[in-house]
Amino acid sequence: MAAADWGGKADHLAGERATAQFDVDGMKVAWAGSRHAVEVADRMACLVASDPVFRKDTRTMLSRKELFKDTLKKAAHAWKRTVELHLTEEEANLLRLYIDQPGYVDLHWVMFVPAIKGQGTEEQQKKWLTMAYKFQIIGTYAQTELGHGSNVQGLETTATFDPSTDEFIMHSPTLTSSKWWPGGLGKTSTHAVVYARLITEGKDYGIHGFIMQLRSLDDHSPLPGITIGDIGGKFGSGAYNSMDNGVMRLDHVRIPRDQMLMRLAQVTREGKYVHSDVPKQLLYGTMVYVRQTIVADASRALSRAVCIAVRYGAIRKQFGSKAGGPETQVLNYKTQQSRLFPFLASAYAFRFVGQWLKWLYTDVTQKLESKDFSTLPEAHACTAGLKSVTTSATADAIEECQKLCGGHGYLNSSGLPELFAVNLPACTYEGDNVVLLLQVARFLMKTVSQVASGKQPVGTTAYMGNIQHLMQCKSVVNTVEDWLNPAAIKEVFEARALRMAVNCAQNISKAPSQEEGFSELSPDLVEAAVAHVQLIIVTKFIEKLQEDILGHGVKEQLQKLCGIYALHLIHKHLGDFLSTGCVTARQGSLANERLGKLYAQVRPNAVALVDAFDYTDHYLGSALGRYDGDVYSALYKEAWKDPLNETVVPDGYQEHLRPLLKQQLKLSRL
Ligand SMILES: CCCCCCCCCC/C=C\CCCCC/C=C/C(=O)SCCNC(=O)CCNC(=O)[C@H](O)C(C)(C)COP(=O)(O)OP(=O)(O)OC[C@H]1O[C@@H](n2cnc3c(N)ncnc32)[C@H](O)[C@@H]1OP(=O)(O)O
Numbered sequence: 007m008a009a010a011d012w013g014g015k016a017d018h019l020a021g022e023r024a025t026a027q028f029d030v031d032g033m034k035v036a037w038a039g040s041r042h043a044v045e046v047a048d049r050m051a052c053l054v055a056s057d058p059v060f061r062k063d064t065r066t067m068l069s070r071k072e073l074f075k076d077t078l079k080k081a082a083h084a085w086k087r088t089v090e091l092h093l094t095e096e097e098a099n100l101l102r103l104y105i106d107q108p109g110y111v112d113l114h115w116v117m118f119v120p121a122i123k124g125q126g127t128e129e130q131q132k133k134w135l136t137m138a139y140k141f142q143i144i145g146t147y148a149q150t151e152l153g154h155g156s157n158v159q160g161l162e163t164t165a166t167f168d169p170s171t172d173e174f175i176m177h178s179p180t181l182t183s184s185k186w187w188p189g190g191l192g193k194t195s196t197h198a199v200v201y202a203r204l205i206t207e208g209k210d211y212g213i214h215g216f217i218m219q220l221r222s223l224d225d226h227s228p229l230p231g232i233t234i235g236d237i238g239g240k241f242g243s244g245a246y247n248s249m250d251n252g253v254m255r256l257d258h259v260r261i262p263r264d265q266m267l268m269r270l271a272q273v274t275r276e277g278k279y280v281h282s283d284v285p286k287q288l289l290y291g292t293m294v295y296v297r298q299t300i301v302a303d304a305s306r307a308l309s310r311a312v313c314i315a316v317r318y319g320a321i322r323k324q325f326g327s328k329a330g331g332p333e334t335q336v337l338n339y340k341t342q343q344s345r346l347f348p349f350l351a352s353a354y355a356f357r358f359v360g361q362w363l364k365w366l367y368t369d370v371t372q373k374l375e376s377k378d379f380s381t382l383p384e385a386h387a388c389t390a391g392l393k394s395v396t397t398s399a400t401a402d403a404i405e406e407c408q409k410l411c412g413g414h415g416y417l418n419s420s421g422l423p424e425l426f427a428v429n430l431p432a433c434t435y436e437g438d439n440v441v442l443l444l445q446v447a448r449f450l451m452k453t454v455s456q457v458a459s460g461k462q463p464v465g466t467t468a469y470m471g472n473i474q475h476l477m478q479c480k481s482v483v484n485t486v487e488d489w490l491n492p493a494a495i496k497e498v499f500e501a502r503a504l505r506m507a508v509n510c511a512q513n514i515s516k517a518p519s520q521e522e523g524f525s526e527l528s529p530d531l532v533e534a535a536v537a538h539v540q541l542i543i544v545t546k547f548i549e550k551l552q553e554d555i556l557g558h559g560v561k562e563q564l565q566k567l568c569g570i571y572a573l574h575l576i577h578k579h580l581g582d583f584l585s586t587g588c589v590t591a592r593q594g595s596l597a598n599e600r601l602g603k604l605y606a607q608v609r610p611n612a613v614a615l616v617d618a619f620d621y622t623d624h625y626l627g628s629a630l631g632r633y634d635g636d637v638y639s640a641l642y643k644e645a646w647k648d649p650l651n652e653t654v655v656p657d658g659y660q661e662h663l664r665p666l667l668k669q670q671l672k673l674s675r676l
């Protein structure tokens with residue numbers, strides 16, 4: 007039976023949109039960053055949605071092989087369209103994003119190319135990037151090994167210089183040194199930036215990057231000495247299984263000396279190791295770059311989940327009044343609002359902090375080019391911390407959005423299981439989130455000790471310079487309305503972050519050694535790092551509100567969302583705020599009261615606030631999140647696409663079901 011024949015007319019969202027108290031177009035601009043950004047994104051999203059090659063509605067039903075082939079087809083078609091339409095870099099990136107299928111091209115553009123740009127000499131860039139930009143070669147980033155991921159200095163692959171031939175010998179000496187995880191390595195990449203221990207003149211100089219050709223450019227077979235394959239299926243149907251994450255072993259593979267990436271350090275013809283006068287941490291530069299892009303990905307993934315849950319919550323009705331009145335939209339339940347609206351606010355908060363982080367990254371890169379390395383530690387701490395906090399919150403929120411959609415959220419056709427499975431590994435890749443928070447904590451401990459010795463901190467730690475005030479201040483909040491004051495909010499977040507960091511520093515100083523203290527205190531340090539990162543997000547949201555924001559009611563809605571973001575954190579982490587003496591129990595309950603009022607104010611605007619994300623139905627990929635709200639017809643239609651429904655009587659009936667039924671029937675007649 008076709009969905010249209012089903013009888014009942016589907017509900018829709020027009021009534022919800024009519025209650026919006028702001029200009030949705032204006033909000034689209036605030037979200038996207040500029041009118042131009044809205045326009046390009048719209049164009050690219052429509053290009054993808056209208057092209058049958060980019061269909062993805064049956065993706066979760068494909069076998070791994072079919073899915074992989076489909077990914078190759080989409081990537082090739084995307085490249086063809088990019089060339090035919092002369093797309094700019096910005097347009098081509100958006101095209102890839104809206105295709106919404108992880109694949110080797112992500113690694114090629116997001117890691118291989120940036121690694122060569124950041125670590126290659128001008129000559130090396132000219133040679134390799136020219137080919138990479140034209141897709142004459144496909145590259146990946148091969149750092150992680152079977153035995154080590156987080157501990158980069160523990161990698162085992164060796165690159166031993168042989169002066170007699172002017173070559174490096176690339177080798178995997180142990181099973182645990184097998185490269186393991188790189189995306190696109192398994193079946194696609196022709197080249198990789200491989201990280202290995204550089205050994206020359208008998209000395210180990212630690213980890214460096216090398217460009218290696220992996221496969222023949224004629225028939226794609228692995229080059230001699232290279233064993234290579236896919237590492238196997240991953241969590242969820244569809245999802246990240248479109249990516250051929252790979253394993254690779256190297257057996258004394260020779261590469262020319264000039265394939266060592268030599269911007270940061272060189273090996274001369276004679277085998278002398280020479281280090282440039284730049285910090286060795288620049289070797290990690292590609293990770294800083296990618297972590298920054300992952301923050302933007304997190305806000306996008308979170309906003310998709312929220313868009314689905316809000317629209318569906320406005321359509322879904324459960325229970326009516328006792329008098330037999332109409333049923334209630336589940337979005338009207340206060341519990342639904344208190345679970346969902348903090349995610350809506352977080353999506354906006356992460357979006358704005360992501361835009362700021364992009365600016366920070368550009369600023370640091372320009373400074374590095376003029377040999378000013380002073381802001382590198384802060385850039386590392388900000389990218390590591392924000393990547394960690396935003397991806398963890400996003401993965402948790404997508405899972406919760408599934409629950410917010412009840413049973414239907416568990417269906418693949420809701421789009422949520424795949425969204426969760428694709429974004430969950432962001433908590434691990436590009437640095438495990440806890441490991442990264444410990445890096446932030448290290449930076450904070452250094453800053454606290456510098457403040458103690460009279461140095462004025464700058465940038466995102468400038469607040470620590472206000473130590474006299476922040477260590478003893480009491481929040482000025484006395485009424486529910488006082489929690490509308492951004493300065494009052496900022497002060498309690500600053501005081502909480504500083505007091506947690508100082509507590510950790512004091513406790514570490516009591517330990518027998520700094521290292522032992524850091525290790526013992528690491529759970530507290532992670533919490534202090536989270537407090538610092540949440541302060542950055544709150545601060546950047548408040549600063550965003552000080553900009554010129556056009557459109558009727560747009561700023562007012564963002565002020566409410568900023569309030570929700572900050573106050574829900576106070577509610578969630580009340581233990582921190584109370585134990586550090588930043589707020590009293592009464593102020594905590596006033597914050598909660600304010601939060602309830604903000605939820606009620608956001609409710610009539612909720613659907614319009616997710617419309618402002620400007621996602622096509624194709625990109626959302628959800629029967630529950632459709633723009634027109636025709637949820638039940640869509641669910642019904644999607645069900646029939648399942649391969650199980652290709653036949654009325656299932657395969658296996660004759661072999662397994664019929665004999666069982668017959669036998670049981672026979673037994674019952676005995
Ligand atoms: C539905 C489908 C949707 C599809 C959408 C498609 C859209 C496309 C968008 C795609 C976007 C993204 C795609 C992403 C794909 C991701 C693929 C994944 C790739 C990877 O995972 S690559 C491997 C990444 N690996 C890691 O991150 C390892 C983590 N470990 C480390 O970073 C380090 O080892 C360490 C930092 C944990 C520790 O390093 P170590 O050398 O031991 O150093 P320390 O002693 O701790 O520190 C030394 C000093 O160096 C400083 N430091 C450390 N790191 C950095 C850095 N990155 N930058 C600057 N400085 C750094 C550290 O602070 C110390 O300084 P100090 O001595 O204290 O002054």
Ligand SMILES: Cc1cc2nc3c(=O)[nH]c(=O)nc-3n(C[C@H](O)[C@H](O)[C@H](O)COP(=O)(O)OP(=O)(O)OC[C@H]3O[C@@H](n4cnc5c(N)ncnc54)[C@H](O)[C@@H]3O)c2cc1C
Pocket residue numbers: 113147148149150153154155156157186187188189246251431434435436437438439440441444
């Ligand atoms: C989908 C996906 C794609 C990937 N793509 C690539 C790629 O393209 N290229 C590439 O090179 N790599 C890639 N990786 C690998 C990824 O970068 C690593 O998995 C990541 O860096 C984490 O390292 P690990 O797996 O060794 O975790 P481990 O370090 O083994 O972590 C295991 C546990 O130990 C904890 N832990 C580890 N060290 C510490 C510490 N010092 N203190 C406290 N706790 C600690 C962690 O918090 C975690 O809970 C990918 C991974 C995934 C999942």
